[in-house]
Structures are given as structure tokens and as C-alpha cells.
Amino acid sequence: MKFLPLLLAGLLRKKTRTLLTLLSVAAAFALFGMLDAVRVAFNAPQTVTGIDRMVVASRFSIIQPLPYSALNRIQAVPGVRSVTYANWFGGVYQDPKNFFPNIAVEPASYLQMYPEIVLPRDQRRAFLGTRTGAIVGASLARRFGWKVGDKIPLQATIFPRAQGDNLWVFDLVGIFHASVPELKGVEQQMLFRYDYFDEGRQFGHGTVGWYIVRVDDPAHADRVAKAIDRMYANSADETKTESEREFQLSFAKQIGDIGLIVSAIMGAVFFTLLLLTGNTMAQSIRERIPELGVLKTIGFSNRAVLLLVLGESVLLLVLGGLGGLLLARVTLPVLGAATSGQLALAMATRSWWLGLGLMVLIGLFVGLPPALRAMRLSIVDALAGH
């Protein structure tokens, strides 16, 4: 710690150069922070919530519904603790551009299945007691300025009403929050009641989109999945049961290899960064050779000089990098607001650690060549300025 002033003095020697380097490091890590948030969002957040949940959907196709009768049969499979179901509605609010997921669910069992959906007790009671009731996530409510008590009209795209028109009206009875920031994605959803939906729709009565199953023990999930699929094998409604995470991942995979794109961009960015900071460090050490000679003369060991130079380059990276991550942290909510919640991304804790690791690693990597050079300097040559 007592060398900190010395490190800072090294950095402040050429203020313009240090500032410019810091800014480009910050730009690189700001980009890293944002892209990593995208990657995390697409990789379906790995949290403890939901580790015991599985999704049962049609094996043939995402658009193929399953019969309502499967509810009791799945419930009876050994190892299944609870079952609920949902149906994609695909309604449009005002304009097709205002996309958000709106899903018909069985209220009591669905809320029990998803403890990450945090709904105040009285609003929960209202949802259970109102046939036309709907609940929305806080982000979604903010996006459209909805408050409890509002009537929300949705234009059906898939399910016209039995009367032939497309207008479904829901009563907003609750606004929910996500229990952890990583799962903030659910706050984009609107949930309403399956019984209201099934009675009102023109066709498809008695079918549901997919089932969600909670197993007694995640270790037995595989066995339970096989048992459910075997029950429906060779029937008109073959099922595919997989963990919720796998289900979400398969969707993300269909959008494309986001991980690959992000890595490719970050590869280009960090390669440039290595070159840039490496060059800065080399230059700065070259100019300071006589000073390093003085340090050695007054008794700094070779190792101390090595550590000093390494420390300086790591400090440079960490200062700039933290600035960049902070910038990403501040920008992401602004970006979310600007895209009216479509790009609601948050930086995960893991991104911070990964970023910090990268900073130290890059710092060591670019600092090493000049540091070794500084260590091997002989005092006489250094003082002569070579």
C-alpha cells in the first residue's frame, strides 16, 4: 500500500496519455458490461429458483396444444409434487410494436409454482377472486402507465372471442415484482385467468399450451420426465418434458448463437485493447528508464521494480475498467427506458467478477514485457538513459 503514491505518480506523469488510455479501457469495458448482460439474459439466468421445475410441451411443435385431461395424469406420476398450466395468448396492446408476453394461467397453482412472482397479499386475493382479472409485472406497468383498477384491452391475434370479435378486456388487479434482479424478465409479463380465456375463446376449448411440473427432488427430474413422456408416447399428443432452463435455452438457441456473436465482438475489442494499453505501457516505461535507474540506486530491489510496473498497468486497467462497468451499469436502465422496456437488461454479479478478472489478467499481460525489461535494467545503463 505504501507504494500507491508512487504508482499514482507514474500514472500522472503524462496526464493526457493516461486519461486517453483510461477512457479507451473504459469504452472497452462498458461494451463488455452491456454485451455480457445480453449474454446472461440469453443464457437463461441460473438461479436456485426453478431448479425443480420442468416444462411439458408438445413434442411435435411449439404451436401444438396439449389436452386439459393431461393435468390429472401428470399429477399422478410418482415424484411430481405439483402441476400448473399456461397458454400463450399473443394479444396486442394498441399497436403490434408494443410486444410483451401475455399468458393465460390458472392463478392459484401458477403463483405457487413461481415464487419469484411477488404479489401483495390483497392483490393476490383479488386475482383469485376476479374472473376477468389480470396481473402485470412492474416494468410492464411502468411502460404503459398502468395502475391497479385500469381496464386493459388486448387485441387477439390467435384467439378471437366466441362472439367473433378480437377485443378482450381485462381488469388489472395486481402488479408484481421479481424476487431477484436476475429474474427481472418476468416483470415484462401479463398474466390473466385461464378459465376466463377458455370460456371466451372461439376454438381450442379444453387444451392448454404447456404444463409446468414441480418435482419432489431435482435429482429425480430425469426419471419423472421420462415417465411423463412414456405415458404419452405414440399418442396423438406426444410430450417433451425438459427442465425449465433447457426449455428457455432451446428458445434462445433458435434465435441464434448469441454467445458466439458476443465473444466475436469482445475478441475484437480486447485484442485492440491489448495492443493499445500494451503500447502505452511500453512507451511510458521507455521514457522513465532513468527514473527506474534512480529507484534501483536508492535500494529498490529488482523484484520491487517488477511489481511496481506490473502494479501500474493493473491499476490502469482496473481504474478504467471499473469506470466502464459503472458506465454500463448506469446506461443499461436508460437503454431499457428508451426502448420502452424491450431491452430490460441488468448486470449480473457474475459479470462484475468476470470483468474484474479480465482487467487484472489484461493488466498483467500488458504489464509483463515492460516490467521484465525494467527488472533486468542495470543501474549504469538506466542512468545513462538507454
Next chain:
Amino acid sequence: MGRAAKPLRTMAVGLLGLLVCGAWLAWPWLMLAAAAGLVPWLLASPRGRHALAIARLGMASIPQRLGATSVVVVGIAGVVGVLVGLLAMAEGFQAALGSTGDDQTAIVLRAGANTEISSGLDRAAITLIGQAPGVQRDTHGVPIASAEVVVVANVPKRSTGTDANVQVRGVGPQAWALRPEVKLVEGRRFRPGLRELVVGRGAQTQFRGLTPGHSIRLNNQDWQVVGVLESGDTRESEIWGDAESVAGAYRRSVFQSVTVRLAGPRALDVLKAALAADPRLRVDVETTRSYYSKQSERLTTTLRAIGIGVAAIMALGAIFGALNTMYAAVAARGREIATLRALGFSGLPVVVSVMLETMALALLGGMLGAGIAWAVFHGYTVSTLGESFSQVVFQFQVRPALLLQGLQWALAIGFFGGLFPALRAATVPVTVALREL
């Protein structure tokens, strides 16, 4: 010059630089013409020749500072490469969907449905739509209309082996006459009533098992692949079969859409009015061109925004890098430049020469980045989830316009990165510069 004036001057130059860069990005040809106007000055006037001479000296010293110079080149190459790559993806997606459909055919969906997959029309409606005025009839008097069943099937992707949603289109007998752009390039057409499929070229390259002679399983039944179609648009992402067979396999009693050939330029309005007036129908009608261009809008806009956003942040980093390098370059040559100025060279040629050097490096970086993007991405085939819950296969399109846009960015970065160092070189008091080092 007073000390207080310096930050003011820097700010003024910064603003000027921003204005020039903005103008350059907005009206490149105008700015290029203005830049071309500088050439005679460079070649003819004494000051211009001075600038060229100093620039030549500067460039000659580049080999001595290869590491620092490569920062500018590689940094800008990275920006341009990423920009061109991401924009090429947007371009390719839009090309695939935007070239689908035309103004001579119209698609009829259930009122409110925004994609075929969410629409549904019963048999009575199908007949009414086919008989409506405004629909072209063939020489036998049969309406050129195809009632189609569109479903999504799970087919494993070649690259990952995991299931992906592929659009299966059951078409009517008039489908081939309706879409003359669809050509069979391998095998034969499916026969009505049989479980036979013709697969799109794009789908064939992206998904497993879609080769003529093989069979795939759709809804637990074996379907024979008998041919491959090409059309140059999004049809190539689809699998075609007979409408009745597909409807039967998926236990469908409704169709998703009816596509009709319009009888003339005014036929769309006639058809619209006729269908709207019929109380038995609740449908939306639009040309196939407008239907498909809407499908690409959202993703294309998103991809463009991401591309430009990412590239802009990278460009900031590259500008800082370029500034650093050029400041160092100017500092290293400080004495030499000061000597020139002491000999009577004025400040302007010094500014111009540093700018020329930076722009040359930027251009090199831009060409490197654009070249890499072109070599790596052009024609690269990928697929993604489209609006209708199914995969759209498309190719990255690195068009010349995109390459030029990349170079435009490169030069803008170079201009900004060279401006301040150039100014410093020209304004440092000669006495100070000569004493330095």
C-alpha cells in the same frame, strides 16, 4: 497565447471536428467533393507542397514506430469489421424477407392476425375468398388462389443438433402458378394426397435430414422428401407439402391463409371492398409485399441499432487510441517540426500533414476491417427465429454500400483522432519544442 484561452480553443476545435465528422457521415459525397478541392491546393500552392513534404517525412518514420501505429490501424479495423459484420446481418435478413412477395398477389388472413401462424380461416371462408371479384382466373376459369395450412414442426438443426421450429406450408394445387419465382431445382413436386415434401434450399442447408430420398417425421408420421425448391426469398426456409395432407397430419380443420393473384392494378381495392362487405367473413387483406416487409421490420431495426451502438462505443475507444498514438508521434517528431517552423514553414502545412498521416492510417485500418468482414461474413448462412415462431434462413450481405459506410466511419475516426495532435504540433511555441527532450 494566454493560458485561459487554451481550453476554449480546444473546445472550439472539438466542436468543429464534430461538425465536420457529422457532415461527413451525413453527406459523404459533398464532403468528398470538398476534400477533392484541396488536392490542387496541395499540389500547386507552396504551402500545400510544404504540407505534402512534411507528411512524406512523417510517413517515412512510420516503420520506426510500428507498434504505436498499428494501434490506430488495428483499432479502426476492429470498429469497421464489427460495424460491417452486424449491418450485413441486418441487411441479409431484410433482403430475405423484403424480396418476398410482390404487388400482384394478396394474402388474406383472419381479421386481427398479424402472422399466418396465428390466423385461421374455415373452408366456407376459403371458397368465398376464392370466388371474390378481383381474383385472377386461369384459362379454365379457375381462380388462381392457394389456401394454405401453415404449421411449425420441430426439426433438428445441423449445427447444434437441437430442435428448431421449421415452417411447414401445405399449399393448394395453384401454388406453383401463383408463385412463378419458386423453382424446383432437384427432384420433383410432391403429389397431392401423399405424404411428400419439397424442401427449401435454405432449410436443407440448416436442418438435418432434408435430402430428397430421405424421410422425416412430422407429427409422428413419415414424410418423404421428394424435391428441393429455390426462390431467392424466404420460401427457401420453408418446407412445402400438399395442403390437405398437412392439415390431416396436424388434425387441422382450418386453413391459415389464402394467397390470390390479383386481376389488375385496381383489383386489391375491389377485393378488399368485396370481402369487407360480406358479413360471413372477418378478414384482413394486403399485398404479399407489404405483409412480408412488415415481418422483417422489427428484427432489422434492432440489428441495425445494435450494430451502430456497438460500433459507436468501439469507435470512441479507437479515437482515444488514435489520439494517444498521434500525440506520441507528434511529440517524437517535436524537434523536427519545430525546426521546420523555425525555418519558416507555417502552422497550416504542419496541421495538414499530421491529418493526412492519420487519415491514411485510418483508411488502411478501414480497408483492413472491411476486407476481413467481407472475407469472413459475405454469404455466411444463418437462421434465426422470425416473427411467425419459425426459422428464417438468410445470408449475411456485405454490400459495397456497407463497405463504403465502414470506410466513412474509419475516416471520421481518423479525422477526429488526428485533429488535436495536429493542432498541438502546429501551436507549441517553437522555443519550447526545440528545448524539449
